[in-house]
Amino acid sequence: MKLIHTAWRNMWRNCGRTILSASAIFCSTLALCFLLALETGFIDDMKTNITNHVTGDVRIMNKKYVENERIMPLQFFVNDAQKTLDVLNKTGGIRNATPRTETAVSIYRNGEQIPCKALGIDFGTSPIMSGPNSHLVGGTIPSPLSAGVLVTPSLAEELSLKPGSRFTALTRTAVSGSNGKTFTVTGILSLSDSDFSGREFFADWRTMGEYLRMGDNAMQIQVFLDKGGNLDAGAKLARSSLEKSIGAQKTDELQIVPWYGASGFYGFVKIAGIVFLIYGVIFFALASTVIFNTMMMSVLERKKEIGTLGALGMGKRGIISLFLTEASLIALVGTLAGLLAGGILVALWGHFGFDVESAYGTDIKGLGYSKLIYPALTVSQYLAILITGICMSIAACYLPARMASKIEPAEALADR
């Protein structure tokens, strides 16, 4: 306690230097808060988009389709889709199971074929319709089994489509042939997800099944677990439930995996985490050079004082502890101030959002981000920044502190 008191008093003996060191830590902390908040915002957003719009918490697909995904073998769909959905929706621990079929089509317009993405979904249960970033900006939802579709605002604008408009789309089918069908636009669906900000339209999944010659089946089933449900356990639960109802053999034809096993995004998250950890270390390392320098200067200036302390009986360990405590206190003040300022700014940023599209234009299309990202930090992240800041500062001060401990009292006192 006495050590801390002494260290605190020493800290303010040279206010300018202490403020300089603390400011360096403050700036690093603030920058790291922004970076981590942005990373967290992006990752949370992408995860939400991927699970809601692509995989679900658990994705069920035909194994053979997954194995040959590169060539999109449409003939390998999930058989008995309706029965599978019924079984899953009655299984405890599963909140919702919904069908999803995605394929590439060409919209035929004035002799030209315009590439487009078509999705077959259940308008009543798909999070594409009910997600936080989904808005029906015009028209109505198509009725089941109808040729009605919802189009994205971008597609509507490009092809001058509005509710009531019709267009013909061509596709390859599950029986290796081709098919053409005329769809009627019933509404316009806006999704913040940049993957759905281009040429996309949404049809009833059974209509899509017929269109693709898949019958009353779907390409995949998105399974959503009860809140807080364990993903691996959820996948096992879905499998065991299907084995009991449709049989082990048919279930074995399906790939049932948590979203992170079905999307390359998880690898990205891991890499992003490492990259941001490196950023954090670099920021604090830069700040530490300031602390190192100021502490070094402090040791040189206080050589006589250190010698006196040594002459009065303070051991080497005590001197090292004194300087490290000083460094820790400076780091604590700087980091806490940075966290406070960062926390306030991140909260404001998270409230109003970060407009990715304005910042990066349409280059984000296909990356799975929403147009608006909401940066955020968790309590554990705040703690991690605090601990990292202090540890890096202590590490940076160890050398000057050790140098101070090696000062011989007689030599220091005789030094002019």
Next chain:
Amino acid sequence: MSATAYATAFAAIFMTALASFAAQPATAEGGAPAVADIVKKLEANRIYDTSSMDAKLAVSNQFGITANEFTVYERKSGDTLVVITSGSDRGQKVLRQKQNIYLYYPEAEDVIWLKGSALKDSMMGSDFSYEDLTDDGTILDRFDAQLLGEDTFDGAKCWHIILTAKAKTETYAKQEILVDQTSYVMRHALLFSAAGKAIRELSASDIKTVNGKNIAFSSVMKDLMKKNTSTTMTLTRVEIGIPLSGKYFNREELSW
């Protein structure tokens, strides 16, 4: 103008591209007939005023075999209509009028007009392209022919001929074909792109005579750009010189 092409195996359609060397009095060594004469006989087996044929198309790939049946109507003016008659694609139609191809889908309001590279797209998921299956171009005007000599295919003595496209717009810049010396049906063809790469291979068998025309009732096409894939076309009915209604070749009336 070549209904026979289908018979000779849709494949023979490529062959359609075959003999345009009429103007070229090429002569093989050792007293062989002039290459122009060979190709003219070949064409004679492929050209009819009108024809109607039923065929089965079996597409084989790593995932199994998919079968389709269809009927082809053709008239000498160069118009060809393919109507799919079985399976889930039943009712779909493909109409070729000169260099234009029109697709009719029962559930689509528009008749789709294919042009440019779309003509080279696979038809019914097979190794045949739209152009392959409907091509009726005048061969003699489109290719230069050169007789390389004799060869055998499946035990049959054949003339070995190379056809080189006169225009860069041809789908196949070069064709290396074997023409049966007895029936004057193309038994084998290796089809090359403008870059000189062999992109398709066709072989024909089961030659029968209908109304004095020799026709290959079985053809196998392989798209050499794909792995483990081939398409077998088998003719099940061939009628030549029958009256055909003009509605078959009218794109405004494809919904009949």
